[in-house]
Amino acid sequence: MAILSRRNLVVSAGAAAAAFGLDGQLEFIAPANAQKAAAGSASGAEPKIQSFKRFKVGDVEVTTIYDGVWEKAHDAAFIKNASVEDTKKALVAGKLTDAHVPIPFTVTVVKVKGKYVMFDAGTGGQVQPTAGLLMSQNMKAAGIDPAKISTIVVTHYHPDHIFGLMAKDTNAQVFPNAEIIVPAAEQKFWNDPAVFTKLPEARHGLAKRVQATLGVWKNVKQIEDGAEVAPGIKAVSSHGHTPGHTCYLVSSGKKQMMVLSDLANVPALFLKNPGWHAFFDADASMAEATRRKLMDRAIADKLIVTGYHFGMPGAGTIAKDGTGYVFKPIA
Ligand SMILES: [Zn+2]
Numbered sequence: 001m002a003i004l005s006r007r008n009l010v011v012s013a014g015a016a017a018a019a020f021g022l023d024g025q026l027e028f029i030a031p032a033n034a035q036k037a038a039a040g041s042a043s044g045a046e047p048k049i050q051s052f053k054r055f056k057v058g059d060v061e062v063t064t065i066y067d068g069v070w071e072k073a074h075d076a077a078f079i080k081n082a083s084v085e086d087t088k089k090a091l092v093a094g095k096l097t098d099a100h101v102p103i104p105f106t107v108t109v110v111k112v113k114g115k116y117v118m119f120d121a122g123t124g125g126q127v128q129p130t131a132g133l134l135m136s137q138n139m140k141a142a143g144i145d146p147a148k149i150s151t152i153v154v155t156h157y158h159p160d161h162i163f164g165l166m167a168k169d170t171n172a173q174v175f176p177n178a179e180i181i182v183p184a185a186e187q188k189f190w191n192d193p194a195v196f197t198k199l200p201e202a203r204h205g206l207a208k209r210v211q212a213t214l215g216v217w218k219n220v221k222q223i224e225d226g227a228e229v230a231p232g233i234k235a236v237s238s239h240g241h242t243p244g245h246t247c248y249l250v251s252s253g254k255k256q257m258m259v260l261s262d263l264a265n266v267p268a269l270f271l272k273n274p275g276w277h278a279f280f281d282a283d284a285s286m287a288e289a290t291r292r293k294l295m296d297r298a299i300a301d302k303l304i305v306t307g308y309h310f311g312m313p314g315a316g317t318i319a320k321d322g323t324g325y326v327f328k329p330i331a
Contacts, residue, residue: 058252068131094268186244240287
């Protein structure tokens, strides 16, 4: 499937829809914008975005790594039960630009017993021109050699989470020596021949690409809810955003961290308003119920959380905020 012929070329709307697995409207991103983002700033006037953040959860060393941002044009179909005006107001209240919806990408890596475990693999420069170019550079800056990643734990099969596993034109493995751990429910859904009757046309390319890669690679291991995927790391099913979306709980001593992935997208929108339904949720009502349940757990258990679209530093805690929640980034 055509995604981007060159990383910094403007992607066609059709290809972008296929790449993102979306069936809604998508915007064009000018190469000039792409370059600004690649330089580490979404806008020339804004301060440079942190390339990585390191902290500890018990004995576990955690590094969040910035992979760029999608400057999503406003679009009435983005949130089913909120208007573009509501969206802009929420962005401003969250101290974000309202010129577009800034959807950043952040990958979490943990070092457990001397081994690196990475949660999802970034966009691979194949989803948005403004993302992917920084990932390897920022990993290097964080002192992590991609060849030393021994395990990659996947949360779900949306392009921004898995395209970093596969080379752009050949689908060759980017991490051939790593074990790739995937939720069995997610693997089953996307590899089922009947998936094409369940998905809109725009998502067929994604399903085909999954079937040609994760579906056949020998280093892919499927796990069920509650499985221990690495020492002290357990799968927590959180279906809704996709049929097999899975969070992971990292425990060390009395400290715990939940890798939330896409339980909520941008916090200023979907944590503040947990009832807002984004069009990329496979089952938005289930996604909302799962979101509320796990956010309440994050508060009750005083969890550190990392969110794939929370923006750097990408890690923090959750608190109640009126009828919704607020994400408090770690210092
Ligand atoms: Zn995502």
